[in-house]
Amino acid sequence: MSADLRDHPWYVRAEKRMSEVKSQAVNDAMKCFINKAGNDLPFYVADLSDVVFKYRYWRYKLPNVEPFYAVKCNSDPMLLRLMVSLGMHFDCASKGEIQAVLSAGAQPSDIIYAHPFKSNSFLRYAASENIDLMTFDCDQELVKIKRVFPQARLVIRIQIPDVPAGFPLSNKFGCELKHSEQLLQFAKRLGLNVVGVSFHVGSLCEQPSAFAKAIGMAREVFNTAKTLGFNFDLLDLGGGFPGASGTFDVFDKMCDYIHQGLEKHFPEGCGVRVIGEPGCYMVCSAYTLCTKVLGKKTIYEENDIEQNGSMCSKKIKKYCYYMNDGVYGSFAYGFEKYGFHILPLLTPKILSKRPIVHCKMWGATCCSSDCILEDCLLPEMEVGEYIAFDNMGAYTQSLTTTFNGFPAPPTQYIFPPQAKPKEHTLPPFEEFCRNLGPKQMKAFIKIQDYICHDDSNDDLFRKG
Ligand SMILES: *Cc1c(COP(=O)(O)O)cnc(C)c1O
Secondary structure, three states: OOHHHHHOHHHHHHHHHHHHHHHHHHHHHHHHHHHHHOOOOOEEEEEHHHHHHHHHHHHHHOOOOEEEEEHHHOOOHHHHHHHHHHOOEEEEOOHHHHHHHHHOOOOHHHEEEOOOOOOHHHHHHHHHOOOOEEEEOOHHHHHHHHHHOOOOEEEEEEOOOOOOEEEOOOOOOOEOHHHHHHHHHHHHHHOOEEEEEEOOOOEEEOOOOHHHHHHHHHHHHHHHHHHOOOOOOEEEOOOOOOOOOOOHHHHHHHHHHHHHHHHHHOOOOOOOEEEEOOOHHHHHHHEEEEEEEEEEEEEEEEEEEEEOOEEEEEEEEEEEEEEOOOOOOOOOOOHHHHOOOEEEOOOHHHHHHOOEEEEEEEOOOOOOOOEEEEEEEEEOOOOOOEEEEOOOOOOOHHHOOOHHHOOOOOEEEEOOHHHOOOOOOOOOHHHHHHOOOHHHHHHHHHHHHHEOOOOOOOOOOOOO
């Protein structure tokens, strides 16, 4: 695979586009929405071109790995429709997620039911919709599947231990490699149809080489399966890829290890279909959240600081900002791991005059643990001003509650025309559209209707 893609003029242009054009377009959209809406709700700007770019980059780097987007990461219906129109497949974990992707236009054969523990009613629903590809990691689940959906095509999920990750998953799911033979024997005795192996190296995996190791472990299970009379033809690499802007380096490394592993254990022509389940990768950088300072209070807080090489305690002046969003909204458990940046929405001129101060950002509800950030250094902000957070597409919206009566933030969609690349070696964006089926085309046109067209020349973020 082309390791030197980064030097390719198309890539260089695309990356530049991602950082400059994109942030300009997102900024424009935020201004537009702030000016139009005039309300105090937080909102997202979703740059759909970012998702298209991620999808295409995946296909370029991993042409032999079909992406099944992990719906739990962000199930925004517009996003799902865009993905259907691109030809994405889906990893669903519940009846609700299956319904969401089916109503976005996906086909049952585009779905893997990738939750190792399924309720009877969800299983019956999957059977009724012909969604027959699903994972398992223990014998009790096999007994359940045998009773409810014996024709299902099953994928054994194995555990990849000791991989450092933002959110390790091996403690919850996966059969230990040494138990896989026993489990497969049990499946054989039940007469079930096991077709492949899946794993997940952990969300925000911190060790790219884990993919090569995991592919090697999967090979061992393939070999065992063969001796038991199974004929495996599916390998599922799971998720774990980073998705924040500027993390392509890490993604590229993971791709290299995946190619290494596949070349060694599943060489081309071996007849095995390889899929992946990216969540974060596809959506993290596409969403920017715009929040507002609703209130401000000055406090003096005891803080441990370093002075002349030793630690001492000192009272420091701190501004508390009371925001219109919080941990029960977009800033859910673990949000800080996904690579957000704080972007005060002030013109450069105003920004340059603001002192940098300590602040604490409180969330919108009355709960005392609803604190977004305990301590950060920011230009001093005033009530009514806006603060944006980028890289907020993964595990934000899908975890939002309406606790205390605060509604989920609405989303404004953009597709900057500049983001459609004109000349490069990859199929142009227009070609995607040309190859769409009627149903997919319909989904795509609907998306176009929702795209925000900014006609405002105002370069100030007005206070609402
Ligand atoms: C959550 C999940 C994913 C997506 O993980 P990311 O780290 O967001 O890529 C993929 N597969 C399964 C089974 C998951 O549970």
